Amino acid sequence: MTLLLKSLPARAEVWSRVFAEAGLPIETDPEAIADPAEISVLACWQPPEDLSIYPNLKAVLSVGAGVDQMPELPPQIMLCRSLAPGIEMLVRDWAVMACLMLHRDIPSYMAQAEKGVWQGLPVTLSSQRRVGILGMGRIGKLLAQSLVDLGFPVRGWSRSGRPVDGVEVFGQDGLDRVLVQSDILICLLPLTDETRGILNADLFAALPKGAHLVHAGRGAQLDMADMRAALDSGQLASAMLDVTNPEPLPADHWAWSDPRIVITPHVAAETDAEQGALHAVAVVKALMAGETPPGVTNKAAGY
Numbered sequence: 001m002t003l004l005l006k007s008l009p010a011r012a013e014v015w016s017r018v019f020a021e022a023g024l025p026i027e028t029d030p031e032a033i034a035d036p037a038e039i040s041v042l043a044c045w046q047p048p049e050d051l052s053i054y055p056n057l058k059a060v061l062s063v064g065a066g067v068d069q070m071p072e073l074p075p076q077i078m079l080c081r082s083l084a085p086g087i088e089m090l091v092r093d094w095a096v097m098a099c100l101m102l103h104r105d106i107p108s109y110m111a112q113a114e115k116g117v118w119q120g121l122p123v124t125l126s127s128q129r130r131v132g133i134l135g136m137g138r139i140g141k142l143l144a145q146s147l148v149d150l151g152f153p154v155r156g157w158s159r160s161g162r163p164v165d166g167v168e169v170f171g172q173d174g175l176d177r178v179l180v181q182s183d184i185l186i187c188l189l190p191l192t193d194e195t196r197g198i199l200n201a202d203l204f205a206a207l208p209k210g211a212h213l214v215h216a217g218r219g220a221q222l223d224m225a226d227m228r229a230a231l232d233s234g235q236l237a238s239a240m241l242d243v244t245n246p247e248p249l250p251a252d253h254w255a256w257s258d259p260r261i262v263i264t265p266h267v268a269a270e271t272d273a274e275q276g277a278l279h280a281v282a283v284v285k286a287l288m289a290g291e292t293p294p295g296v297t298n299k300a301a302g303y
């Protein structure tokens with residue numbers, strides 16, 4: 001059962017070492033494969049167009065947390081996503097930072113700093129700033145715990161509505177109940193047919209007036225023109241985005257110079273090479289044992 005990794009040389013080196021330590025075969029150069037029938041798992045961000053060259057492929061493993069970049073796979077091939085634990089910690093860190101930056105009016109202070117203005121703004125206690133998290137998977141849960149520890153009242157929304165300690169979680173029909181109480185709304189949703197374009201004028205209108213938006217889901221979930229209109233009307237006060245629509249954001253895009261918006265270029269997380277490789281080892285071992293591999297996705301749900 002050989003894994004083929006399609007990645008950069010530096011990552012391939014780490015994966016090769018981790019697989020050697022685990023006593024498992026790995027290929028990191030598709031050109032060097034003697035017998036493509038030996039490849040059972042393909043780890044990549046995006047696979048090559050024609051997967052039929054690997055007749056015994058059992059699983060495609062995304063090296064990131066998301067799988068929306070993947071094409072539709074033949075039904076017999078499983079789709080897994082990386083469960084490298086560093087991913088959720090990095091996104092949690094970024095989202096806590098973004099939440100605190102908007103909570104403490106940093107975009108306004110950055111705009112004031114441009115003009116050399118020394119001027120304090122009113123301060124709000126975290127206990128009086130309600131946070132809503134869209135997406136209560138591994139990252140959402142970790143983030144919710146951190147924000148609860150900081151004193152924010154947190155509500156969450158997920159498809160399943162599965163409960164999480166210390167957080168009121170609402171299921172599919174409860175979106176409005178989360179939005180109406182979200183002074184800061186944080187989107188961590190995976191990109192699916194249901195979530196494409198979800199951050200739009202209707203959703204912004206359901207938030208309390210002057211709410212703040214934190215977006216670390218996927219760019220295609222955000223209608224940037226609707227966000228601009230909501231900022232102009234005061235419905236939204238500010239936004240911090242790690243993902244944009246389009247992405248990469250063109251150099252001359254209006255959002256770069258909008259003082260109400262802070263943008264980072266899709267850097268909230270990067271999969272640690274060693275952790276990613278260790279997870280891939282677990283995937284291969286599970287497949288060898290005939291078990292469900294960790295991180296397998298539900299293809300119908302899209303994540």
Ligand code: GLV
Binds near residue numbers: 067269
């Ligand atoms: C990054 O966005 C990822 O999916 O890991």
